[in-house]
Every structure is written in C-alpha cells, then in structure tokens.
Amino acid sequence: MTILPFAADSSVAAAAAGTPAARAGRWLRWPALRPVLLPLSFAAAWLGAWQWGVDRFPQTRSLLASPSEIGAILGENMPLLFPHLASTARETVMGFALAAVIGMLLGAAITQSRRLEQALFPHLVLFQIVPKIALAPLFVIWFGVGSESRLIFALFLSFFPIAAATAGGLARTKPEALRLCAALTASSWRTFISVRVPFAIPSIFAGLKMGMTMALIGTIVGEFVTGQQGLGYIIMFAAASADSALTFAALALLCVVGLAVYGAVVVAETVAQRWYGAPFVTEGFN
Amino acid sequence: MKAMSERSLSLVLPLASAAAIAVAWQLAVQLGEIPEVILPAPSSITENLLRSLPSLLHQASVTGREALAAFALAVAAGFLGAAAISSSKILREIVYPAIVTLQLIPKVALAPLFVVFLGIDHEARITFAALLSFFPVLISTAVGLANTDLSALWLCQSLGASTWRTFWSVRVPFALPHFFSGVRISSTMAVTGVVIAEFISAREGLGFAILAAGARSQTAGAFAAIALLCVLGLALYGAVAGLERLAIRWYRG
CATH class of the missing domain: 1.10.3720.10 (MetI-like)
Structure with missing residues (x-):
C-alpha cells in the first residue's frame, strides 16, 4: 500500500523526465538544427581556412593577419x-x-x-x-x-x-x-x-x-x-x-x-x- | 489658381519650393553678410561652376566611369550570386545568414584596406564601390527569385518545362520588380562608394575635388563639385528607373 504510490510516483517522474528528454532528442535532430549548424560551420571553416592560409604563407602577414x-x-x-x-x-x-x-x-x-x-x-x-x-x-x-x-x-x-x-x-x-x-x-x-x-x-x-x-x-x-x-x-x-x-x-x-x-x-x-x-x-x- | 489640376500642382509645388529655398539662401547670404567660406550664395556657386566647368567635367568623367564600372560589376555579380543561391537549398542555408550579417556591418570601414590591397588606382576604388553596391542586388534578387508564385511553378512542372526554361521564363520575370529595387539602391551606393574611396586615395575625381576645395577653404568650389556629383547620381538613378520601365513592359509583352 505504501510502496505502490511511491512506485507510481517514480514512474510518473520517469515519464515526466522522459518527455522533455524525448522532446530535446527531436530538437537535436539534424533537419531542425540545420539552419543554425550550417552557417556556424561555414563560418568556422572560413576562419580555419584563413588561419591555415596565413600560417602557410607568412609573407602575406603584413596584408592579412591571421x-x-x-x-x-x-x-x-x-x-x-x-x-x-x-x-x-x-x-x-x-x-x-x-x-x-x-x-x-x-x-x-x-x-x-x-x-x-x-x-x-x-x-x-x-x-x-x-x-x-x-x-x-x-x-x-x-x-x-x-x-x-x-x-x-x-x-x-x-x-x-x-x-x-x-x-x-x-x-x-x-x-x-x-x-x-x-x-x-x-x-x-x-x-x-x-x-x-x-x-x-x-x-x-x-x-x-x-x-x-x-x-x-x-x-x-x-x-x-x-x-x-x-x-x-x-x-x-x-x-x-x-x-x-x-x-x-x-x-x-x-x-x-x-x-x-x-x-x-x-x-x-x-x-x-x-x-x-x-x-x-x-x-x-x- | 483654383483651376489648377492636382497633377500640375504636384509638379509646380516642388519646383516652386525649390526656387523659394534658392532665393531665401541667396538673400540670407547677401543680407546676413555670411562669409563666402562658410556658405557661398547660389549665384557664386553657379559662377564657380561655369568658370571651372572644363576641369570639373574631367573629374566627373573619372568618377562617372569608375561608378559605372563598379555598378555593372555589382549588378552582374549580384544577379549571378542570387541565381546560384536560389538554385540550391543547402547553399542558401549556408550562405544566406552570412550575407544578411555582412549587409548589416559597416562595409564603408573597409575602404582603407582596399588601398592596402589594391593600391591607389582605379581598381581599388572600383572594387570597393562594387562591394558596397553588390549586396543590395544580391539580397533583393534572391528574395525575388524565392518569392515566385508557387502555382506558376507547379504549372511549369506539369508542363514538363526544364529548370533552365522555368528560371528564365517564370522566375526571372517574377523577380524583376525586386531585382530592380535592389539595382536602384545599388546605383546610389556605387556613386557613394567611389566618392568615399576618392576621399581616401585619389588624385583625381569629384570626391578628390571636393576634399581638395574643402581643405583650401574654397567652399564655392566644393559646392560646384557637389552639384555636378548630384547630377551624376541622379543621371545614373534615372537611367536605372528608365531601364526598369522598359524591362517590365518587355516582360509583360
């Protein structure tokens, strides 16, 4: 009698905890994040290429710093x-x-x-x-x-x-x-x-x-x-x-x-x- | 007076107010004895303009050619860029946020860098002005190409039209008003860009003439060059507006 509600409570809690997690899982899926991830990775790739290019050709440094x-x-x-x-x-x-x-x-x-x-x-x-x-x-x-x-x-x-x-x-x-x-x-x-x-x-x-x-x-x-x-x-x-x-x-x-x-x-x-x-x-x- | 139509009033009133402002300016300078250095009267600006017209026309031709070259580059690159962006969803998602951000940051500040990269000749000024006037064309054309009527696109699909055919016969005509609103902004940016670049690097051109006259406190000379620059800007804008009318009439058959 005393255990049952507790068990029920914990399952409810687990379900309640599960729902947002499931929702977060949906949000984390690729198509939803694409509009954010793609521009960010584009910017990161751009910065990386810039850094690499200047490191590789140091003579450009006076024109273009890394x-x-x-x-x-x-x-x-x-x-x-x-x-x-x-x-x-x-x-x-x-x-x-x-x-x-x-x-x-x-x-x-x-x-x-x-x-x-x-x-x-x-x-x-x-x-x-x-x-x-x-x-x-x-x-x-x-x-x-x-x-x-x-x-x-x-x-x-x-x-x-x-x-x-x-x-x-x-x-x-x-x-x-x-x-x-x-x-x-x-x-x-x-x-x-x-x-x-x-x-x-x-x-x-x-x-x-x-x-x-x-x-x-x-x-x-x-x-x-x-x-x-x-x-x-x-x-x-x-x-x-x-x-x-x-x-x-x-x-x-x-x-x-x-x-x-x-x-x-x-x-x-x-x-x-x-x-x-x-x-x-x-x-x-x- | 009462018989005057609304149409002629909307033509007469702006001209009358412009004339009134010019007369008030002239009188204020003469009666208020404002020194020539601070504010020359319209009459002395006109006199200065007529006296130095040959040299000013030469400067205007330099500025005009640079602005035209920059404008042509910007429109071509902007249109091609917009066509590329609108052809691929993934490209749009990658590039579009970067373009909107670039549109917001003050690109004017890049002018000194162009001098460092490209020197103090025409190329630096043309490239800088092209960069400034490129973004309005790119963004408004991309918006226009993306806003094609969906039912028209479905019709093309069911008629089995090729992508190329759909682009030229449906997407481009739908995008034309957007394209031209971008091109109009871009025509003013091209002149502005050349003038800013001339402030920084040039030894000729109207921007240089204005800066040089200002530095020598020849205010009337500066105003004369500014007047010519306004004519240049309006001529370019007017040409674009005329082309817009022709293009839209042509596409509507």
Whole structure:
C-alpha cells in the first residue's frame, strides 16, 4: 500500500523526465538544427581556412593577419581601442537619436497638409538619391574636426531616410480606415494617433533601420575625413602603416558596434509591434 | 489658381519650393553678410561652376566611369550570386545568414584596406564601390527569385518545362520588380562608394575635388563639385528607373 504510490510516483517522474528528454532528442535532430549548424560551420571553416592560409604563407602577414593574431592584438590593445570604440558608438547613437526625433517630427509635420506634402516630399526623395556623403568635407569647414562635427554629419545622413519613410508611411494609410474614422467623427488628432501612426509603424521602422545604418556610415566617413579619433580613424591609421592585425581588430569592434545598434532598433520594433498588438510586416530588408 | 489640376500642382509645388529655398539662401547670404567660406550664395556657386566647368567635367568623367564600372560589376555579380543561391537549398542555408550579417556591418570601414590591397588606382576604388553596391542586388534578387508564385511553378512542372526554361521564363520575370529595387539602391551606393574611396586615395575625381576645395577653404568650389556629383547620381538613378520601365513592359509583352 505504501510502496505502490511511491512506485507510481517514480514512474510518473520517469515519464515526466522522459518527455522533455524525448522532446530535446527531436530538437537535436539534424533537419531542425540545420539552419543554425550550417552557417556556424561555414563560418568556422572560413576562419580555419584563413588561419591555415596565413600560417602557410607568412609573407602575406603584413596584408592579412591571421584570426589568432587579430584576437591577440584585440586583447592586448583593448585599453587603447576602447576610447575609440566609445567615441564611435556615442556619435552614432546620438546622431541617430537626434535624427530620429527631428526626422519623425518633420515627416509627420509635412503630411499634415496635402500642399506641404506635395511641395516637400519630392525633395526628401531626391535627397535620398544624391550622394550626400560628398558633403563630409564641408562639415569640417562648418563644425571643425571635433566630435560634434561627426555627430552632426551622422545626424544629417540619418535624417533623410527617417523623414521620408515617416512621411511616406503616414501618407499611405488605408483610405477605408480613414473613411471609417470620418464616419465615426473621430477628431483628426485621434485619427492620427490611433490609425495613421499604427499603419505607418512598419514604414517608420524601415526608415529607422536605414537611418541607423546611415548614422554609422556618417560617423565612419566623418572619422576618415577629420582624422582625430574613433574606430574609423584607427582603421585608416593602421592600414596606412600596414598594421593589418590592428586594422582587422578595429574592424571587428566596428562590426560589433554595427550589429549592436542595428539590433537595438530591431528590439524597439518588436516592442512597438507588441504594443500596437497587430502582426505588422516590415517591408523588405534593411 | 483654383483651376489648377492636382497633377500640375504636384509638379509646380516642388519646383516652386525649390526656387523659394534658392532665393531665401541667396538673400540670407547677401543680407546676413555670411562669409563666402562658410556658405557661398547660389549665384557664386553657379559662377564657380561655369568658370571651372572644363576641369570639373574631367573629374566627373573619372568618377562617372569608375561608378559605372563598379555598378555593372555589382549588378552582374549580384544577379549571378542570387541565381546560384536560389538554385540550391543547402547553399542558401549556408550562405544566406552570412550575407544578411555582412549587409548589416559597416562595409564603408573597409575602404582603407582596399588601398592596402589594391593600391591607389582605379581598381581599388572600383572594387570597393562594387562591394558596397553588390549586396543590395544580391539580397533583393534572391528574395525575388524565392518569392515566385508557387502555382506558376507547379504549372511549369506539369508542363514538363526544364529548370533552365522555368528560371528564365517564370522566375526571372517574377523577380524583376525586386531585382530592380535592389539595382536602384545599388546605383546610389556605387556613386557613394567611389566618392568615399576618392576621399581616401585619389588624385583625381569629384570626391578628390571636393576634399581638395574643402581643405583650401574654397567652399564655392566644393559646392560646384557637389552639384555636378548630384547630377551624376541622379543621371545614373534615372537611367536605372528608365531601364526598369522598359524591362517590365518587355516582360509583360
């Protein structure tokens, strides 16, 4: 009598322990893990070939350092590299944040009037197409070679995609939804907040992602042109003195910055979508 | 005024606002006595542009040729790469995550490396600009080729069409809008890439002209070169948009 429940309990426990194990077994099967394992092994094979190639042909070392050398340099020079990393990250994030606020406000402002939109939207699109990067030397004349100069250049590059995407998204609200609002006599402010903005969320975030990419590009090109500090400056300096290990170390840090700031926008997008509670689909890549 | 149609308004208003901005700029510079070094007036930029037109046109031809070469390379490589990726599931699973990651990291920072690898001549700038403009074509074409209408593919299968035939007559036409949206982005990236490379290494080209004028505080000269560069960028973009219309009309018969 006393043993039976115990036995039953243990079999239940065994079954309970068995189920997750079985599930884990299913998960570990090859097809399910393929999308993770294949790219990882591809990257590992790539790194291995790189390491082997440089070890085999050491004369290429001044052009192309091996992954292990790059890792060693990265560890050794971290105290030196960190201030440059911080400078690049700070200019990118602040330039982007200012561009996001100004771009979204201005994008929303020009869609308030049909005439204003007709007058200014083509300019926003035109500015998207022309190579604005060419203005970098002028920002040196206007704002000097300091941190503000690069920050403002990042803001400038980042502003246009955000403003254009906000204006475009707000202008493309479904007409049926707007007619419904009019029929329900919703105020124009209410319509804007409850209908236009949610409809524009995917477009706005597509613009923000583009804007974040442009802010980082702006900071890097600004660092190339001003040549004072930042990872872009380190890369240019190290490449010019044929220090390929340091060049690649700075590039690796820059990739981390790029993925981190882009990831932050993606997280914000997920939060915004959850907040508005609709399965929005963001258009395209970027 | 009221008789003006919506269509003509959407043409007149942008031009009018552009003219208004130019006039305001001119007046602000003249009345505010802003120094020429900080902000030259539109009139002095135009004057500078006309005066140095022969040398600027030469620089523009250098930049234009490099951008065109980079663009052509990027479109060809991007299309072939996308065709290869979409032909094999295992290749797609291996390469696609790497491509998306590469798309996110700032490739602009690679510019100095290209100088180290390929020197300071055309090849380095063309290769760098081609690398920048390659990814948009690759990714959008791959997406387009993957999004072919399934029922169209089933139809091809039941009609016994060869893989090659299905690719050219069904997959490519379906992918055309995606392909061209990538190509349009790529045309702007090609010009941007050449300009960045010219900032770093060149002794000629519009990017070099802008940098040199900026360094000598000849702001009007820099603006004149920038204006020409904008014309170059718009011409390339316009050519692509025109080709897109032709191609889509051609494929729709």
